[in-house]
Amino acid sequence: MITTKDLTKVYRTRGREVTALAGVDLHVREGEVYGVVGTSGAGKSTLIRCVNMLERPSSGTVTVDGVELTALPGTEQRAGAELRAARRRIGMVFQHFNLLSSRTVQQNVELPLEIIGLDRGQRRRKAGELLELVGLADKARSYPGQLSGGQKQRVGIARALAGDPKVLLSDEATSALDPETTRSILALLRDLNQQLGLTVLLITHEMDVIKSVCDSAALMRGGRVVEEGKLTDLLATENSQLARELFPLGEFGHGHRGNTVLEITFQGDTSARPFVSQLARTYQIDINILGAAVETIAGRMVGRMRVELPGGHRDNVVPIGFLREQGLQVDVLDEKGGAAA
Amino acid sequence: MTWDQMLDLMWPATWETFQMVGVATVVTVLIGLPLGLLLVLTDKGGALQNAPVNRVTGAVVNLGRSMPFIILMVALMNFTRAVAGTTIGWEAATVPLTVGAIPFFARLVETSVREVDGGLLEAAHAMGGGTWTSVRKVLLPESLPSLVSSVVTTIIALIGFSAMAGTVGGGGLGFLAINYGYLRFETGFMWVIVAELAVIVTVIQLAGDLIVRRLTNRGGSGGTTRLLRSRDTPSEKDEELVLPH
CATH class of the missing domain: 3.40.50.300 (P-loop containing nucleotide triphosphate hydrolases)
Incomplete structure (x- = not known):
């Protein structure tokens, strides 16, 4: 138009x-x-x-x-x-x-x-x-x-x-x-x-x-x-600036040194699934939830959660893959809280 | 002089003054209003942007404004004779009065029209309006209270000038005041005329103020006022005002 x-x-x-x-x-x-x-x-x-x-x-x-x-x-x-x-x-x-x-x-x-x-x-x-x-x-x-x-x-x-x-x-x-x-x-x-x-x-x-x-x-x-x-x-786009600004989680904690911090975004039906407990049960890991928010954007329910997993990025490749398989969008944050590759 | 003698002289002179000022005002508005608009429209950023026309018009207006009225009357003698057929009496005085008032009024019109919020013109353009629409539907109606008050100011200035025209045979109340009051030492009569002029001016000013108030009394402006605007939300609009157009 x-x-x-x-x-x-x-x-x-x-x-x-x-x-x-x-x-x-x-x-x-x-x-x-x-x-x-x-x-x-x-x-x-x-x-x-x-x-x-x-x-x-x-x-x-x-x-x-x-x-x-x-x-x-x-x-x-x-x-x-x-x-x-x-x-x-x-x-x-x-x-x-x-x-x-x-x-x-x-x-x-x-x-x-x-x-x-x-x-x-x-x-x-x-x-x-x-x-x-x-x-x-x-x-x-x-x-x-x-x-x-x-x-x-x-x-x-x-x-x-x-x-x-x-x-x-x-x-x-x-x-x-x-x-x-x-x-x-x-x-x-x-x-x-x-x-x-x-x-x-x-x-x-x-x-x-x-x-x-x-x-x-x-x-x-x-x-x-x-x-x-x-x-x-x-x-649903990884490291989207606009998404980050639309849905900021900036004030939440950034976790401990050496651990992996993830930002998980879920929309629509995925928001109804208990993926945190599934993750914890399947891989036997302790998940620390740093912050979370749910909002309605463009008429859809959208949630974002920041979690901390023990160990470095390399130790968590499998759990991250599990989350992505669930249809969730996962951004891995570096220590400063920004998005890492 | 008795009151009867004074009144016999004052009635026709008052009528002459009214005719002089009336005709001069009508012609001044008819010519001065378009001239004032031309000054705004041909200016930089105006719909008819045209630097040479703007500069020449501005120069002519300034020249007219800077000319002392008494000199203007003498300088226009030949033109006056061509237009009015004579160089004495109220008919003759009307010509230099009008010529003197046009640039004065044109500047007042220019100032009034410039006061109109540029956003309103923008809105008219966004609706698909052209220059004529902007002038007729936005600039003139929105500046109407200010224009009316400019006309009142012009009328009052014309009354003052008409009295001056009286000193060189222009007729009207000024002529009476000079000839009887000053030259024949009828000081009392002179003061009566001065008082009459004061009353006329006051009545016109009050009537004008009333009309202006009627026109303005619509609960304020259409948008936020200029004053508020500069302190408003820090949008990029305000910054863009700095940029040239």
């Missing part, structure tokens, strides 16, 4: 060059919620703004729903007619909502419909439906200034959906909201994704957002995507 190829963006200031995107290949499948996560300055904001050409990439291509947007004429400040038409099929929600203070909630939602050129009656009907959908039908006549942050973002979402887009871009939509409101907005995005088959590309700096709403994720650092994939696949 959204594909970027070798996307780069370089800003130039008085002879100084800042590379915001250094060759990003992204592929968002139809109907999925795709999250891009990274710290400040990783380039994720630039990336999402390049998707609907609010910023023109320096090189590379962006294709949304079969239309190569980078090929359409226009500048950053002034889009050509074809690009404007394409943008009407791409909704966008913003961190700071960007609602017009001079318009009521209803009129804000009608704005994109005015741009499309619907008549008054159609606009009113459509805006009414959308406000119903986001649960704000009773606020139609209020002004944005009278709403809470969460309500404002709901209006922003209703507005973004006005043109019946296939794609919704979410630029840190929940970053200005408190945790509870964030949850309700994310639940709304999830519902819309499922009800309308909407493809959602969101950027965030919060791992929790990825965990609770995304099917797939990409980790950005220094203008590059360093890791990406479906969450369920990532969690």
